[in-house]
Amino acid sequence: MFFKISARLGFIVLVTVLMIPTLTIYSMNTQNKVYAADEFDSLRMKWKDYLTGGSEYDSGDPDISAYIESLVTSVTNKKGTGFWDTMNRSKERSYLWSDLASKTDPADFTVSYKRLGKMALAYSMKDCSLYQNQKLKKDIVDGMDWLYKNRYNETMSEYGNWWDWEIGTPMALKDLLVLMYNDLTDTQIENNIAVIDRFVPDPTHRTRKIWSTLVETGANRVDKALIVAVRGIVGKDSEKIAIARNALSDVFQYVKDGDGFYRDGSFIQHVDVPYNGSYGIVLMNHLVDVLYALSGSSWKVTDPNLNNVYRWVFDSFEPLIYKGAMMDMVRGRAISRQESSDHSAGRTIITALLKLAEAAPSDVENRIKSMCKYWIQKDTTFENYTKGLTINEMILIKSLMNDTKIKPRDELVTSHVFSSMDRVIHYRPNWALGLSMYSNRISSFEGLNKENLKGWYTGSGMTYLYNNDLTQFSNGFWPTVDSVRLPGTTTDGESKGVTRSPESWVGGTSIDGLYSVAGMSFDYPDSNLRGEKSWFMFDDEIVALGTGITDAENRKVETIVENRKLDKDGDNALIVNGKKKPSQLGWSEKMNHVKWAHLEGNVSNSDIGYYFPGSANLYGLREARTGSWKEINDGGSSDPVTRNYLSLAFEHGVKPENASYAYVLLPNKDAPATKKYSKNPGVRILNNTSTIQAVKEKTLGITAANFFKPGKVSFITADNPASVTVRKEGGVLTLAVADPTQKQDNLTIELDKPELAVLSKDSTVKVKQTSPTIEVKVDVSGSLGKTQVIRFAIDVDHLDESVNFGWEKGWITNQGIFNSLMAKVAHIQDEQNNDKKMLNGLTALENQVRAQSGKHIDEQFSKSLLDDITYLKNQIIS
Structure with missing residues (x-):
């Protein structure tokens, strides 16, 4: 059933397969042109088919029949708990449902309309046992009349949450008008259109008087455009439809500040909150709705910037979905919603992208479908992936999965800094890392409407390590994890307010789309805790450095290396320096001189290794933690939830001054591989001070540095x-x-x-x-x-410079060897018009360098020189 919630994502309308027209420049005079009545009727019937599934689906499909049965059960059932069963139908009623009786909380109005919408859907769906049930029809129409008279009409002024008045309620009402259109009188239709016009007259602006100058952006603007478009269709008002369509043009534009999509893939809502995985999903869903609703009509969307939507798919959504899960670091306060997990959010955007693919150019269509097929195949968290989806979505997904011509995408190997929202992603086969930071541009977290009540550190350098443990960050993680000890964060154990940082140095570099370095100068405004943090992301390791950690307050400060959710018994093996630690819950220990550690995962390919350069003193804790969704979201259940955790932490003590740390995450490495790495690590820390944090990856030829000064x-x-x-x-x-x-x-x-x-x-x-x-x-x-x-x-003309550079640096230690190398280089340079002689000369030079490597030529320099020679030989051959 629909629960009473204030969250805007409590109900997301999902759309049918769409068709976006070929983009052309198109102009329309809406004042003078008269449209045939059947065009409006045609669009209305198309929208009704989208809501009901139309008439062409296979009702014998077990998933479709289960969907219809579930719909009927939600409306009426033998237990008498359906919406129709519990509806108050008395003449003197003061509410429609006893749990939605408030006259002062507009969220009750929104949910009331949604419940009527469910009833109307059952009444309108051809294979539903309640199809065209006249008693049901009467109660739906009477319910609409009652709500119009007593809760939501054009004479009222807004109070409570503006969203219910201007988006939540009219979003539900518009579909009710479509479903019940033939059963409503002209007056009833006009009344309900009038109330929509009262609260959503124009998608581009907020209606509430105190915010009347506020320009709507992002998801809110698209939501309102959808409402106004369908209202225009129902009311046969061409001007309203055109207003809705034209309101989208600003959304298609890239932005440089505030709300919207950025060219680096970031999406911001509420001025400074990364929201690809929540408001971004809503935007895409309802944008697809509008495009579908108006496709093939006189009001089709023809804005030339519509093509940017396809770029968003690959820049703003694909990198943030791991095996079907939308990363929580871009879901804002939605992480605290009991009904909305990372995987459910992922499924929602996947279905929207599939609808978008139906109208995309063939190469884009195939690419979208390929990645969606990969995600659906990899996401094993659903017992039945299509359960709970609409009929049209079921058909779309089944068609994709049965299409042998569409091959699933390979695993991503990529790395990217989203500098406009202080987020970083890093993908390797079977694992990925998400990193969330905040700055003077981006908020630490969002906690509106009594949601995300403990999101204090989710943007403070939290590291989200994804692997085959697909439910690590769902299945009760957020209500039970210690919210002041999140992995990757440096914490004083205190709750924090929503804030921006006074620091601007937050961001990093990506190179070749494969490797990233990120850093954050952090300074909590509501405490004295500050410092510098950096992360270096390579092929099989993530190096984390911290320095300058200082706090004048009398509080214990920690850096949390790990806080991993364990299996149901909580006994995942922890090995430290080759010795297995106790596996019973309640274990804790201060461990000295830790060089490496290994934590057994909950499933295969989910182990994690840890390497501590120079050794470290750590605090280990294995605990069962109990919390409730109510504690982090006022709309959640108060039922207790218990999960088990293993944490490792650097203890910086009370009032630390310039404390530091260094550790290396080794995703998916087993214990022997972790031990082996610790004996011959692939990285060397070059500097870890408040001026510079720098690392060299020895096997990749990468040197990365964050210069804070x-x-x-x-x-x-x-x-x-x-x-x-x-x-x-x-x-x-x-x-x-x-x-x-x-x-x-x-x-x-x-x-x-x-x-x-x-x-x-x-x-x-x-x-x-x-x-x-x-x-x-x-x-x-x-x-x-x-x-x-x-x-x-390197080119041949500069080859002598490379050899001479090695001599000047002392990496070539023998004068005779140096002279011989320079003579060979001179010969190569003299033969630049003869490829064969050049190749022979380069081979001779190569042989001499190899012979002297580690003797009279520094080993690292000889490797660099050999790379240059190989490059030159390949240039000649190619």
Whole structure:
């Protein structure tokens, strides 16, 4: 049944298969053109078919018949608990349902209309046992009349939550008008249209008097556009339909601040809250609704920016869905809703994307369907994936899964910094990491309408590690996890208010779309706790660094390495330095000199390894925790929920001053692999201070540094605060630079590297010099933290510079060897018109470098030089 809730996502209308017209520039004079009545009627009947499933579906399909049976049961059943059963039909009634009797809470009005909508759906669906039931019809129409007279009419003024008046209630009412159209008098239709016009006259603005100048954006604007469009169809009002359609144009535009979609894939609602996975889903669902409703009509959407919607699919949604689950770090306060898990949110957006695919260009259609098929196949959290969906959605998903021509997408291998919403994703086969941060631009969390009451640290550097344990962040996680000890966060154990940070240095760089580095200067405004945090994301490891951790208050400060939900017995094996720790709940221990640890996962491919450079002192805790959904959301159940957890934490003590930490997450590694890694780690920490946090990944040729202040580390010098990543692969050196503060105009970066040729660069990057060092100036004004890239490559003309650079640095230690190498290089340079002689010369040089590697030539330098030689040989061959 529909529960009384204030959440706007408590009820999401799902749409049928749509057809978006080919985009053309189209103009219409709505004042002078007269439309045939049957066009309105045709659109209304199309919308009714979308609501009911039409008449072409197979009622013998067990899932469809189960859906219809469930619908009937929700309306009436032998227990007398259906909406119709419990409806108050007395003449002197003061409410329609006893649990929705309030005259002052508009949420009750919204839910009342939704229950009538369920009854109307059963009355209108051809294979439903209540189809055209005259007693049911009378009670539905009487209920509509009662609500119009007593709860929702054009003479009233708003009170309580504006959303119910302007979106929730009219959204339900519009469908009631369509379903019951032939059973309503002209006066009844006019009355209900009038009340919609009263509270949703124009999708572009808020109606409530005190906010009348507020411009609607994002999901709210699209919601209102849908309401006005269907109201226009029912009322046969071409001008209203045109107003609804035209209101979408602003939504299609990319934004640079405030609400909407950003070019980096971010989506913001409520000014500063990352919301791809909640309001973003609502927007896409209802946008698809509007596009479908108006397709093929005189009011079809022809805005040339409509094509941006396809870009949103791949930039704003695909990277945030892991095996069917929408990442919680972009779901805002929706994480606290008992009925809305990460997987249910994922299924909702997947069905919307499939509808969008039906009208997309063929290449886009296939790509969308391929990724949706992958997600549906991988998401094993549903007993029946189509249960609870509409008939049209069932048909759409079954058609996809039975279509052998559509192959499921491969697993994502990607990494991306969403600099406009302080979020980062990093994908590798069978695992992914989500990172949530906040800044002076992005809020720490959202907690409106008595929701997300304990979301205090969800945006404070929380790390969401996804693997084959698909229900890790659902199945009771949020009401039971210790909300002041979330993984990745540095915490003083106190609750926090919704806030932005005074700090602007939050963001990072991505390189080659495969690796990312992120950082956050944090300073909690309602406490004295501050510091710097960085994360370095590579192929099989995530390095986490913290420094400058200071708090003047008399509170214990911790950094939470892990707080993982365990299996039902809570006895997942924990191994520390090769020894198994006690598995009973209630165990706790202060462990010294920890070099590595391993936690057994709940399912296969969900183990996690931990490496602690230089060893660490940790506090371990295995506990059963009990909470309720009511404690984190006023609309949730007060029934107790218990889950088991294992946490590992650095204890920085009371009133720490410049405390630090370092650890490496090793997703999906078993205990032997974790131990092996600890003996020969793939990373080296170059610096961990409040000025610079830097790491080198030894096998990938990556050096990454977050400069919170100007400085130098290894071969990189930054004259400004910046995030810098350098990768040397083959003969190509890639430099990626970003301004996480989003406040600077230019960054100057110097690399102590031999002279190289510019292979490619972004237009914002200017090369100041290539010798004796490489120096670039990067224009970051208005970049919104975007990564700027320049690529250098060795060429034959600069090969002598590389060898000479090694000599000057002392990496070639023998004069004779150096002279011999330079002679070979000179010969190669003299033969640039003869490919065969060049290849022979490069091979001779290669052989000498290999022979001297680790002897008279530094091993790391010889590897770099050999990469350059291989690159040059491949260039000649190709």
